[in-house]
Amino acid sequence: MRMIAAALAGLILLAGAASAGPEDDRLKLLALYxxxxxxxxxxxxxxxxxxLDPDALAQFRSIMEFPPFAGELEKGERLWKTPLRSGKTYAxxxxxxxxxxxxxxxxxxxxxxxxxxxxxxxxxxxxxxxxAAYAHGDAKTMGVLSAHVRALSDGMKMSIKVxxxxxxxxxxxxxxxxxxxxxQLNFSCASCHVDNVGNRLRAEVLSFAVGQATHWPxxxxxxxxxxxxxxxxxxxxxxxxVPDALGGERYNNLEYFHSYLSNGLTxxxxxxxx
Amino acid sequence: xxxxxxxxxxxxxxFLCGPVCAQQAAKEAPGKALVFGQAxxxxxxxxxLPGLGAELTGNAGPPLIAMQARFPDKSVLRAKIWDAxxxxxxxxxxxxxxxxxxxxxxxxxxxxxxxxx
Numbered sequence: 606m607r608m609i610a611a612a613l614a615g616l617i618l619l620a621g622a623a624s625a626g627p628e629d630d631r632l633k634l635l636a637l638y639x640x641x642x643x644x645x646x647x648x649x650x651x652x653x654x655x656x657l658d659p660d661a662l663a664q665f666r667s668i669m670e671f672p673p674f675a676g677e678l679e680k681g682e683r684l685w686k687t688p689l690r691s692g693k694t695y696a697x698x699x700x701x702x703x704x705x706x707x708x709x710x711x712x713x714x715x716x717x718x719x720x721x722x723x724x725x726x727x728x729x730x731x732x733x734x735x736x737a738a739y740a741h742g743d744a745k746t747m748g749v750l751s752a753h754v755r756a757l758s759d760g761m762k763m764s765i766k767v768x769x770x771x772x773x774x775x776x777x778x779x780x781x782x783x784x785x786x787x788x789q790l791n792f793s794c795a796s797c798h799v800d801n802v803g804n805r806l807r808a809e810v811l812s813f814a815v816g817q818a819t820h821w822p823x824x825x826x827x828x829x830x831x832x833x834x835x836x837x838x839x840x841x842x843x844x845x846x847v848p849d850a851l852g853g854e855r856y857n858n859l860e861y862f863h864s865y866l867s868n869g870l871t872x873x874x875x876x877x878x879x
Numbered sequence: 880x881x882x883x884x885x886x887x888x889x890x891x892x893x894f895l896c897g898p899v900c901a902q903q904a905a906k907e908a909p910g911k912a913l914v915f916g917q918a919x920x921x922x923x924x925x926x927x928l929p930g931l932g933a934e935l936t937g938n939a940g941p942p943l944i945a946m947q948a949r950f951p952d953k954s955v956l957r958a959k960i961w962d963a964x965x966x967x968x969x970x971x972x973x974x975x976x977x978x979x980x981x982x983x984x985x986x987x988x989x990x991x992x993x994x995x996x
């Protein structure tokens with residue numbers, strides 16, 4: 606009798622595992638978007654709100670022919686080429702010489718039992734080679750350096766992996782943040798980017814959550830660099846919620862969940878946004 | 880130049896619709912400012928409003944039209960503005976009263992203005 610009960614419990618657990626989980630979340634969201642906007646192809650999600658606004662997309666393309674933020678990217682390249690105190694470079698330290706890796710981040714580090722973002726990996730290199738870590742929110746150092754590193758992965762497909770208990774827990778934490786209402790205005794990320802995609806707040810078209818993680822950093826209004834986690838903090842501020850410190854556990858877990866949603870889409874760092 | 884334009888506008892409003900109209904405008908004015916302004920009510924961020932000089936209105940919420948037909952009971956409209964999630968937990972609308980985004984008197988002013996639309 607006890608064995609039958611145990612077998613039944615096992616079956617129920619298995620069925621649960623098969624019907625839920627990260628891939629199920631991603632596919633369900635894609636199916637919802639397909640119902641909302643049947644004319645948008647999968648690869649267009651990487652264009653964000655521009656996919657829903659042909660005029661804005663045309664304007665974007667013309668600005669990107671001569672990006673007004675080219676000077677910032679040069680600063681990032683200089684930092685990338687500057688050897689660390691040990692004499693080694695970032696290319697010596699990062700996997701695959703730092704090329705075609707951004708789509709693997711954030712990843713879950715089982716040994717440290719936490720999410721590691723690309724910025725964390727850059728800082729790990731710095732610390733391991735005798736330098737102090739950069740502040741995640743410093744656009745002049747980590748910002749421009751991450752802009753260069755991410756551009757080395759342009760064309761790569763987002764391929765976030767969630768494997769193992771710790772990884773799944775971090776993913777679920779990020780998902781919780783994404784769907785939780787926050788701040789005086791009481792919006793969640795999903796209020797706008799799941800339930801109201803394509804609708805306008807004033808003149809701003811709300812974008813798909815899928816694809817949002819593929820194009821960071823962005824440059825606003827010319828050369829103001831904004832990283833993905835800075836954008837999370839800005840969103841929290843707009844919702845009249847106290848933002849977290851960039852690089853903290855909650856934003857890292859959110860970035861892990863959020864980036865997973867973009868799996869299969871092509872990365873393109875450093876884009877202009879209004 | 881601008882002052883002269885304002886004086887001309889005020890005079891024309893006064894002579895065109897007289898004291899009754901001016902009284903009604905005074906009653907509507909604070910609510911309208913809250914509905915149109917971005918700092919507090921910012922209703923037009925999500926709601927369309929045809930006419931009255933409304934610009935760059937959003938469309939995440941239903942347009943503010945035929946309000947008396949939709950809300951014969953003004954208190955139902957007030958309750959929606961105070962906390963829309965009470966009657967619809969999935970509502971996108973911020974709970975203006977419950978979260979103290981607007982004060983009670985400010986909500987009354989918004990209700991007065993919106994109910995006339």
